[in-house]
Amino acid sequence: MAIKSFHPPQRVLMGPGPSDVSPRVLEALSRPTIGHLDPVFITMMDEMKTLLKFAFQTENELTMPVSAPGSAGMETCFVNLVEPGDKVIVCQNGVFGGRMKENVERCGGIAVMVQDEWGRAIDPQKLEDALKANPDARIVAFVHAETSTGAQSDAKALVEIAHKYDCLTIVDAITSLGGTPLNVDQWNIDAVYSGTQKCLSCTPGLSPVSFNPRAQEKIRNRKTKVQSWFMDLNLVMGYWGGATKRAYHHTAPINALYGLHEALVILQEEGLQNAWARHHKNHLALRAGLEAMGLNFMVPEAECLPQLNAIIVPDGVDEAAVRSLLLSEHKLEIGAGLGAMAGKVWRIGLMGHSSSPSNVRLCLNALDDVLVRLKAPIRHGVGVEAANRLLAS
Numbered sequence: 001m002a003i004k005s006f007h008p009p010q011r012v013l014m015g016p017g018p019s020d021v022s023p024r025v026l027e028a029l030s031r032p033t034i035g036h037l038d039p040v041f042i043t044m045m046d047e048m049k050t051l052l053k054f055a056f057q058t059e060n061e062l063t064m065p066v067s068a069p070g071s072a073g074m075e076t077c078f079v080n081l082v083e084p085g086d087k088v089i090v091c092q093n094g095v096f097g098g099r100m101k102e103n104v105e106r107c108g109g110i111a112v113m114v115q116d117e118w119g120r121a122i123d124p125q126k127l128e129d130a131l132k133a134n135p136d137a138r139i140v141a142f143v144h145a146e147t148s149t150g151a152q153s154d155a156k157a158l159v160e161i162a163h164k165y166d167c168l169t170i171v172d173a174i175t176s177l178g179g180t181p182l183n184v185d186q187w188n189i190d191a192v193y194s195g196t197q198k199c200l201s202c203t204p205g206l207s208p209v210s211f212n213p214r215a216q217e218k219i220r221n222r223k224t225k226v227q228s229w230f231m232d233l234n235l236v237m238g239y240w241g242g243a244t245k246r247a248y249h250h251t252a253p254i255n256a257l258y259g260l261h262e263a264l265v266i267l268q269e270e271g272l273q274n275a276w277a278r279h280h281k282n283h284l285a286l287r288a289g290l291e292a293m294g295l296n297f298m299v300p301e302a303e304c305l306p307q308l309n310a311i312i313v314p315d316g317v318d319e320a321a322v323r324s325l326l327l328s329e330h331k332l333e334i335g336a337g338l339g340a341m342a343g344k345v346w347r348i349g350l351m352g353h354s355s356s357p358s359n360v361r362l363c364l365n366a367l368d369d370v371l372v373r374l375k376a377p378i379r380h381g382v383g384v385e386a387a388n389r390l391l392a393s
């Protein structure tokens with residue numbers, strides 16, 4: 001039997017990413033493919049840089065999307081900035097900090113881990129202590145928005161401490177970009193990477209990155225070649241660079257870039273501050289609804305990421321059965337716990353296009369229905385009303 005075309009079902013994506021992609025982005029993806037050196041395409045690339053600089057709040061010339069998912073943006077930062085023998089302090093408070101360690105070691109660097117409790121922000125004092133104990137450290141790396149737990153760290157404070165000890169900073173802003181305040185220049189972040197499928201509500205597979213002049217200088221003065229040919233920024237810049245003639249490096253994912261361009265235009269139309277405020281308001285409404293039902297958040301409110309809500313699974317409830325019923329009966333996807341949090345929490349994303357009052361209500365109604373059906377100990381029929389009180393204000 002011949003295999004037929006693939007038609008995915010319609011879902012509501014409220015997990016840790018991907019989030020729902022705007023119909024405008026889906027339409028942009030289907031526009032005609034043109035050559036990656038076509039002058040019209042080059043103009044689009046220049047606009048893309050301008051839009052990314054706006055989203056990151058930076059004037060960094062070296063700002064562009066890496067042609068691969070967020071993990072490749074992460075790797076781009078590490079392979080370019082870490083040389084063999086470099087000591088890197090990695091603050092870890094969840095799954096993604098562990099991946100940073102892997103990256104450092106694969107670049108021949110020495111990772112010094114500073115551990116924090118999962119579900120809490122990174123403690124700036126612990127970073128300062130580690131820097132005092134390791135005066136030869138060259139780089140500090142941390143995750144701004146830990147998607148595995150829903151905790152947000154004070155990036156500005158951490159970068160300030162790192163600079164006091166003359167270290168460069170690498171910041172994972174995959175889940176924060178577009179969803180919660182991120183000011184790359186104001187906070188003096190040296191290297192930052194993000195993803196497209198979280199709060200930008202674009203399809204997965206691209207990773208915006210940005211490097212300030214200090215980071216660029218470190219890359220230019222490397223004693224060794226960057227181990228990865230594909231991610232060597234000295235070469236990539238030949239294609240994405242501003243003034244010089246564009247040279248072929250790799251074939252850009254042309255249509256995917258149309259999608260990101262559109263997603264960034266949408267963000268620009270809404271305004272960054274408005275997008276951050278929308279994420280925060282919908283988070284508060286979801287929180288009010290869930291707490292009225294008797295469910296608890298893992299992260300204290302002051303450290304909570306508005307776009308990723310980790311909810312403690314009540315005792316005796318089969319967490320996988322809940323997710324499975326939400327998907328089959330309500331077409332709603334939420335996330336499971338990751339790493340040490342597996343089986344202990346659900347992760348409800350309110351990212352980008354998915355962060356809306358109607359999705360807050362839909363999620364509360366669906367959870368109420370499924371949890372009552374599974375005889376979980378919750379208060380029935382009170383979630384949406386509690387959320388509505390916040391949404392009306």
Ligand SMILES: *Cc1c(COP(=O)(O)O)cnc(C)c1O
Nearest residue numbers: 069070071096145147174175195
């Ligand atoms: C999603 C995510 C990643 C990985 O991004 P991919 O696009 O899946 O490679 C890395 N770090 C954080 C904090 C994330 O949320």
